[in-house]
Amino acid sequence: MIRDLLIRGLITGVVAGLLSFGFAKTFGEPPVELAIAFEEQQAHAGHSHHDDHAHGTTTAEAAEAEPELVSRDVQAGLGLITGVVVYSAALGGIFALVFAFAYGRLGALRARATAATLALFGFVTITLVPFLKYPPNPPAVGNPETLDLRTILFFGVIALSIAAAALSVSLFRRWQARRGSWNAAQIAIATFVGLNAAALFMLPSFNDVPAAFSASLLWDFRIATFGVQAVLWATFGLLFGALAERLLEAKRPSRMTLQRG
Structure with missing residues (x-):
């Protein structure tokens, strides 16, 4: 039984990853692109100012950047979807194991309600609480030293x-x-x-946050990041609950039977 739940958790994780990727691509990438443009503009201005006053080199030489190890297109496409799906699949497996332990121990809650409760628990503890103190920052925001x-x-x-x-x-x-x-x-x-x-x-x-950085852009990025996590956990609560219910609710096995499975 544990193996069956684990498979369903992995399947749910892959689906959650794909949905999260779609959300991130739609709502998260535009703020990231604007943040990268701001970062490049600030770096270009800094290099130009430094070169004009210290080295006397041209603006074109100052703007010349080192080659990227991974292109931005790969980062925003294949790299993003691979990272999100692998992460969410692993999280789906963990979620299934936690569900297997909790099922039958939360009073009279059935499979759907148990999955929804665990998903809400995960969203609040792993996403909401840390977000309140240390919300994510886009490129160009954050001190590398800290x-x-x-x-x-x-x-x-x-x-x-x-x-x-x-x-x-x-x-x-x-x-x-x-x-x-x-x-x-x-x-x-x-x-x-x-x-x-x-x-x-x-x-x-x-x-x-740099003084010149757009407050609305920072807000859009953080809300998009928060939304990605909301999509992820909502999928765990709804889809895994439905899959687990089809597996478990037909015969309503006892908690002991589930543990032995």
Whole structure:
């Protein structure tokens, strides 16, 4: 049974990757192209200014760029779709394994509801919470000297968010029998929000956006990136839930049977 769910998770991941690629290509690439144009313009202006005052070389010589290892067309086409599909397929396999563990342990939730709950859990903990503190930046935004630190902190926020979610679920299960599902859910949600709010408040912030960079362009890029993740997780919740339901709901196997499969 686990193998069957894993196959469905991989299939869902590939479909989610293709849909995410389509969204990214439609809504994410235009801001990226404009950001790259801004970066090239700033680099050209910087080289021209430096050469005119220091070396006396021509503008054409200053504008000459090193050859690209991978062309922009490949990056935006084959490279993008390959990266997105491989990532989403791997995530789909992980999602299927988590589903196999959670199915039957979330009360009376059936397969579709379980998948939707897990997808919402993943979207909030892995996408929404980190986005609130360290939203993605397009080309021309970000200080290379702080890249390593920002990367570490980004994944640190994800780890803290998952830990806060695990603690909240534990509290919900503990308080459910004493206070009822509604009160237990309020306690769990308050715990999750409070822990994440405290963590995000204490972590350092970075303001690496150039003054001349368009605020609307930055907003468009970040919303497009957020939308790609929303498409990804929505596909997991809806498509995997439908596939898993067809596999599991016919005979409604017990949790023990699922674990042995």
